[in-house]
Amino acid sequence: MRHVLSMKNLSTEDIIRILDRAAEFESGAKPNLKETYTVSNLFFEPSTRTKMSFEMAERKLNLHVLPFEAATSSTVKGETLIDTVKTLEAIGVDALVIRHEAEEYYNELLNGVGISVINGGDGAGQHPSQSMLDLYTIRQEFGRFEGLTITIAGDIAHSRVARSNADALKMLGANVHYLSPLEWKGEFETVSSWEEILPSSDVVMLLRVQHERHGNDGSFSKEEYHEKYGLTLKREKMMKKDAIIMHPAPINRGVEIADELVECDRSRIFKQMHNGVFVRMAILETVLKGREK
Amino acid sequence: MRHVLSMKNLSTEDIIRILDRAAEFESGAKPNLKETYTVSNLFFEPSTRTKMSFEMAERKLNLHVLPFEAATSSTVKGETLIDTVKTLEAIGVDALVIRHEAEEYYNELLNGVGISVINGGDGAGQHPSQSMLDLYTIRQEFGRFEGLTITIAGDIAHSRVARSNADALKMLGANVHYLSPLEWKGEFETVSSWEEILPSSDVVMLLRVQHERHGNDGSFSKEEYHEKYGLTLKREKMMKKDAIIMHPAPINRGVEIADELVECDRSRIFKQMHNGVFVRMAILETVLKGREK
Amino acid sequence: MRHVLSMKNLSTEDIIRILDRAAEFESGAKPNLKETYTVSNLFFEPSTRTKMSFEMAERKLNLHVLPFEAATSSTVKGETLIDTVKTLEAIGVDALVIRHEAEEYYNELLNGVGISVINGGDGAGQHPSQSMLDLYTIRQEFGRFEGLTITIAGDIAHSRVARSNADALKMLGANVHYLSPLEWKGEFETVSSWEEILPSSDVVMLLRVQHERHGNDGSFSKEEYHEKYGLTLKREKMMKKDAIIMHPAPINRGVEIADELVECDRSRIFKQMHNGVFVRMAILETVLKGREK
Known part of the structure; x- marks a missing residue:
């Protein structure tokens, strides 16, 4: 190579x-x-x-x-x-x-x-080294990729992490789902709501809202984004017993993810680094x- | 630690x-x-x-x-x-x-x-590593702190060096005096003039006028500052035989200190570094x- | 030293x-x-x-x-x-x-x-380390300096490379010629055209047009410069059999030198680096x- x-x-x-x-x-x-x-x-x-x-x-x-x-x-x-x-x-x-x-x-x-x-x-x-460390972290947790349900949520269209991971995870046998505002879904097929996918997800992979790439498209405030597409405290309670939270960081605390969840037991965010x-x-x-x- | x-x-x-x-x-x-x-x-x-x-x-x-x-x-x-x-x-x-x-x-x-x-x-x-090197330089010179008279002059209110040194030198037994324009004295008690303190000082520690922190408060020109609060050639002659000059640098030559004194026999400025x-x-x-x- | x-x-x-x-x-x-x-x-x-x-x-x-x-x-x-x-x-x-x-x-x-x-x-x-590597490259090629004809072309007046090389090459016995727009000849005596000097040159040393030093003096466009003072594809054919092309880089492709010549057989540009x-x-x-x- x-x-x-x-x-x-x-x-x-x-x-x-x-x-x-x-x-x-x-x-x-x-x-x-x-x-x-x-x-x-x-x-x-x-x-x-x-x-x-x-x-x-x-x-x-x-x-x-x-x-x-x-x-x-x-x-x-x-x-x-x-x-x-x-x-x-x-x-x-x-x-x-x-x-x-x-x-x-x-x-x-x-x-x-x-x-x-x-x-x-x-x-x-693409962002292959980030993708590889995500794969490493998932394998470390579950010992396999085959059959896992992985939900990637956020600004998928602009995310090289989403793109790299989608390719690799599917090749390795995982079921990959996407959740995103309509404006940011790009070429991906998305699920309609957290409620639909969260209870069956083994991995919730959140993406950073890339303020610097969007400019001010004004479609939602931080609070609105958090409410609709973020991992709120309430949503975390819907997660499977052993499901984990991932994020490539840097994190917008209170936007993609509730501040309190960044270092909760499910979080593998610093483990990823x-x-x-x-x-x-x-x-x-x-x-x-x-x-x- | x-x-x-x-x-x-x-x-x-x-x-x-x-x-x-x-x-x-x-x-x-x-x-x-x-x-x-x-x-x-x-x-x-x-x-x-x-x-x-x-x-x-x-x-x-x-x-x-x-x-x-x-x-x-x-x-x-x-x-x-x-x-x-x-x-x-x-x-x-x-x-x-x-x-x-x-x-x-x-x-x-x-x-x-x-x-x-x-x-x-x-x-x-605070600026503890600067303070420690100042202490090191003073001890190297005098072999002790107890009983030394140390005058810190300049923009004391904005100086982390002044603050770190004041705490440490007093703890170690030195007598610390301050000289400063009224505007920049902060919480410190100052002496009224160089003439009052210079003849008894073992160490004269000058501070940099921090133009970048003050903006243009216009209280004095460089020449005025030098005349009133700087270590001029004339004032240096009032110093004790073995007294030394210190400055954390960077130096404003001709403001805090006369250009010719930066590397004079009394100066420990480069020794400090x-x-x-x-x-x-x-x-x-x-x-x-x-x-x- | x-x-x-x-x-x-x-x-x-x-x-x-x-x-x-x-x-x-x-x-x-x-x-x-x-x-x-x-x-x-x-x-x-x-x-x-x-x-x-x-x-x-x-x-x-x-x-x-x-x-x-x-x-x-x-x-x-x-x-x-x-x-x-x-x-x-x-x-x-x-x-x-x-x-x-x-x-x-x-x-x-x-x-x-x-x-x-x-x-x-x-x-x-001056730019002595650049000059030394130019000398190294020339000696590597010809085994000597004595009697070589070297043409330095471009913005000679503003070039520390030209100045450093001119001094050294003459001392080492080479014949150094200069080609330059009138505006940029500085203290140097220049030849009147490529045609005059190219057929006898062993080394053609091109200099970068330093846009950032000139501002917009508007004397010529990139195309005009290339046509009058650059090493065009046509001019390269006039060069001696074993003559080489040198340039300190960075290169303005298509200005000092035709894009296609940057990595041609005669070019020692990356060898210089x-x-x-x-x-x-x-x-x-x-x-x-x-x-x-």
């Missing part, structure tokens, strides 16, 4: 192999790389969780990490992404983690570029080992 | 122990930590000295340092400080150095957060060792 | 020694330094290539690298460059790579500062070894 760009490119076998390796890292396995590779994290959109999680994974793998700040790079002099990437390849960087606002930005990078690319999020496209480091170690190691042959 | 937040929380014994350990580091002692811990420096306000000094200390302690830039973090998507801190804890960060404009920002972080916090400056509150690295090594090591039990 | 500020300060012997050491690094030589030195890269102007190349070189030399971001440093509180540099010296930094918009900014740093300075570009002044890491390792090692005596 030379790149990790989209969950669509990964086979069930690829996914399971990465999850298994992540579990080994969680149990204290040492990295298995022949050289001290060099990587850089090119984040053209704001991030705390994904960037810091990759930074941590990179240090645990003993990689060299070259700092890159989009705002002070030559991109402000008009340099294209492809020329920036080729520059880093020429300098000797082995792999890049890239987050970029352009959907499928990576397509233009694959011809004639020898550097490996790990997609850290492309516009409203914790798992992310092991999953990203596995992704980075897999991609870098792919260069050793 | 799990956190270092304010000089008010530290006993005389705590302070002396940190100063002693800093002295060992200055003499070449190696760090004494069982693991490779991971830290991150969250600076929500500009800094060169404090941030770079912590960065240096962290490298001398062989820590992993995860880069954090407030401007490109999820705080720009509205994430709260507590959620950012919990995220970093979930990712596996052991300790944070935080500078934030909100006074006592750290209070909200202490409940249910397992990560250690070192306060790198909170609004007009030099000492800061050892003091911060001691603080970080103390906090991280506190996690080993 | 305590500093590397300008090609003018370097003797032929200095240059050859650095090029030879860079060649050793390219062949896999290990760094030869007695201590783990600490450096920091102070870039007050945007950069990808130069900054990332130094960052890579620093890691290959196993140095500690303290991150510095001008935008969040105390320079925004009005701290002068000299005070920032003295601060970093006090903290224990051994060497700085500085890029700054002020021409010869380094002059004010040399008195009473013990830290070593490597100039990463000063306004329209590749070589830059070895040259910067040699420069850093030379400067740091100069501190060991």
